[in-house]
Amino acid sequence: MISRMDEATTLLVALPLLLVLIEGGGRVYARLRTYLMARCVAQISNMIMTEEEPSDWAMRSLRWRYSMRIVIDSVHFVAEKIYGDALYRLALIAEVCELDRYLLEMVGCRQSVARAKLYSKLSCLPYSISVAEFAEDFVAECERGDFYAMAAVVSARPERAVKYIGRYSGELSLHEVAVLVMILRRTGTAIAYTPLLASQNRNLQLVGIYLCEHFLLADAEPHLQRLVESADVEVSYLALQALCSVRGDISTPQVGSALSNLAPHQRNAFLLRAVHNCYSLRSCAHHLTREECAIFSQRINSYKSRIVCN
Amino acid sequence: MQLIFILSLVWLVGAIWFVSWWHRTYRRTSLVHLLREDVGHIGVSAIVAYPETSAPLVALLEEEYPRSEAIFIADLQQQESLLSELVVRYHLVKVNHLHLTGARALYRSRRRTYRRVVVVDLPATHSLQAFDVGKAVASYDNLLYLRGESVVEPNALAYCANVVASQPSSRGLQLRSVVGADAYFERGDVANSERVVRLCADAPLAWRRGAQIFALTAMFLPSAMILSGHLLDSKIMLASAVVLIVATGLFLYVSCCVVTKKSLIARLDTVLRNFYRFMVERIATIRGSRIHDTPPCLFRVRVRNRPAHYREDSPPKRSHPSRPMP
Numbered sequence: 001m002i003s004r005m006d007e008a009t010t011l012l013v014a015l016p017l018l019l020v021l022i023e024g025g026g027r028v029y030a031r032l033r034t035y036l037m038a039r040c041v042a043q044i045s046n047m048i049m050t051e052e053e054p055s056d057w058a059m060r061s062l063r064w065r066y067s068m069r070i071v072i073d074s075v076h077f078v079a080e081k082i083y084g085d086a087l088y089r090l091a092l093i094a095e096v097c098e099l100d101r102y103l104l105e106m107v108g109c110r111q112s113v114a115r116a117k118l119y120s121k122l123s124c125l126p127y128s129i130s131v132a133e134f135a136e137d138f139v140a141e142c143e144r145g146d147f148y149a150m151a152a153v154v155s156a157r158p159e160r161a162v163k164y165i166g167r168y169s170g171e172l173s174l175h176e177v178a179v180l181v182m183i184l185r186r187t188g189t190a191i192a193y194t195p196l197l198a199s200q201n202r203n204l205q206l207v208g209i210y211l212c213e214h215f216l217l218a219d220a221e222p223h224l225q226r227l228v229e230s231a232d233v234e235v236s237y238l239a240l241q242a243l244c245s246v247r248g249d250i251s252t253p254q255v256g257s258a259l260s261n262l263a264p265h266q267r268n269a270f271l272l273r274a275v276h277n278c279y280s281l282r283s284c285a286h287h288l289t290r291e292e293c294a295i296f297s298q299r300i301n302s303y304k305s306r307i308v309c310n
Numbered sequence: 311m312q313l314i315f316i317l318s319l320v321w322l323v324g325a326i327w328f329v330s331w332w333h334r335t336y337r338r339t340s341l342v343h344l345l346r347e348d349v350g351h352i353g354v355s356a357i358v359a360y361p362e363t364s365a366p367l368v369a370l371l372e373e374e375y376p377r378s379e380a381i382f383i384a385d386l387q388q389q390e391s392l393l394s395e396l397v398v399r400y401h402l403v404k405v406n407h408l409h410l411t412g413a414r415a416l417y418r419s420r421r422r423t424y425r426r427v428v429v430v431d432l433p434a435t436h437s438l439q440a441f442d443v444g445k446a447v448a449s450y451d452n453l454l455y456l457r458g459e460s461v462v463e464p465n466a467l468a469y470c471a472n473v474v475a476s477q478p479s480s481r482g483l484q485l486r487s488v489v490g491a492d493a494y495f496e497r498g499d500v501a502n503s504e505r506v507v508r509l510c511a512d513a514p515l516a517w518r519r520g521a522q523i524f525a526l527t528a529m530f531l532p533s534a535m536i537l538s539g540h541l542l543d544s545k546i547m548l549a550s551a552v553v554l555i556v557a558t559g560l561f562l563y564v565s566c567c568v569v570t571k572k573s574l575i576a577r578l579d580t581v582l583r584n585f586y587r588f589m590v591e592r593i594a595t596i597r598g599s600r601i602h603d604t605p606p607c608l609f610r611v612r613v614r615n616r617p618a619h620y621r622e623d624s625p626p627k628r629s630h631p632s633r634p635m636p
Contacts, residue, residue, distance in 0.1 A: 007540060011533075011536050015532070015533060015555075019562075019574060022562065022574065023573065023574040026574075030571075112337075113337045113340070113341065116341055117340075117341065120341065120343060148341070173475060173476045173477065173478070174349065174350045174352075174475040174476070174479070175342060175343075175345075175349060175350075175472055175473075175475035175476035176476070177350075178345055178349045178350060178475060179343050179345065182345060182347075210350060213350065213351060214348075214350075233480055234478060234479060234480070237479050237480075238350070238479075241350075241351065245351055263480050263498070264498075264499065265451060265482060265497065265498030265499055266479060266480065266498075268451055268498075269451040269479075272449065272450060272451055273351070276449070298409050301406075302405075302406065302409065
């Protein structure tokens, strides 16, 4: 009996101890990582802000002072906060530290989600020469539908973005389009929206619609009216939303037929968007049901539309 | 004894199911790149039902995502000090609330910087009714539901908007986190739509200060079973204890995968709460009833007793005689 009691007591003591050890270890690791990353970010920021270009030795010292993961995360952190010429200095740091080459080597060893995450990190690096050199190797992968492979390639060679997006075999989501537009904006690439909207490729159409909505391009209304009739419900819905955002004409029969194909929650979202953009009930009443008209007028008469529109 | 063993087995199967669901959806959501800017003009309305203090509202207003809105629902007739605090801090004014069923008053801020704030005075009932009122007030069709003192995590609304944008718009969407308070995010009418994507967030959406009773129970129960199993020489008891320890280990694995500064006990507590919710919802789904027929907050249904003098048709009290409400 006594030996069993001893075993039970040992187990009872061991369990909380194990928990405390796991917790303590996790906390120490997290603190150490935060501290090192803060130091690394400060060092990179100093290198960027100094007037003279930092020496290769100073940049390379990041590699042996910190682990590669911390340097990559720090560069990623800084890259999100800066723009313009500072990005070129950061690209130089990434090149001297060979972050892109390291990531490319790791990509070869990983599969599935881990691989996609590495591609995501590659796409966040400022202009990367190594990725540009090997870009064509990843085109096959991006043609298979790996979005982040395509994002990495677009980030490395933004001047060929339209070509890469056109060759992408998967269907882009709105978030993926937003990521691509963010990459293009960060790299300072100018893209004409009209050829994108006139294209037959769904992904290019989505990028065009996103650009129109993001920059409120009212000139694109005829193209958007055409895309509202698209057989692809996703394209049609996003074109409808963009049309609302640019305050285009929503009383047309194209809009009516597009609305009839939408799910109830999509129609509801459209109504809310129309109220936000200060449309009157008369502008789209003939497309709506009686209940929807009541909801629409109630929304317009509430204080909300006055807050948003004024 | 056999009943305990069978229950333990059911629990273990549920735990494996839960962790596999978490792992499957975590892989999808962890790839979502967090964009803090406006993603395709997608807006998110956060509804807080019956908090005790203004802390949840303050946390929501600190969110950077530009298209977001905070809807604060409380029984302000009972919490006059809270109302006065909100009026002073946000310069609230009364606006038309006739389209809201059951609401006593609707307030908005006079200050342009706080125009995303909506305060609803609603008699204390179940939080489901408060959510219905919140839905009627919301400017956006993407809703984040929070209860009580749940404080939203930084960038949670931006994260929700990014997840919404990453899914096809034709389907309903439900997003939850395994670790953290029982906050959940919805797009569309999830209860009535056939095609719904149920995802798990890779980071907590909100946190709530709690007693962490579930975690303590989870640690105490296997210990007690081991002790009694040894004393009574019962192998079934020992096997059940092992099963419980394995399930706890799985939860620990889940909670440790999520990077957060909260303590392990707090994380374990919220994981267990969310696990119980998951199990109840799955059982309800197997029985054929809809998920929303079950109360979303099983362990914290707070219905305050109305005072005897309160009547539905009574006008709301004016808490600030010196500051007349228009």
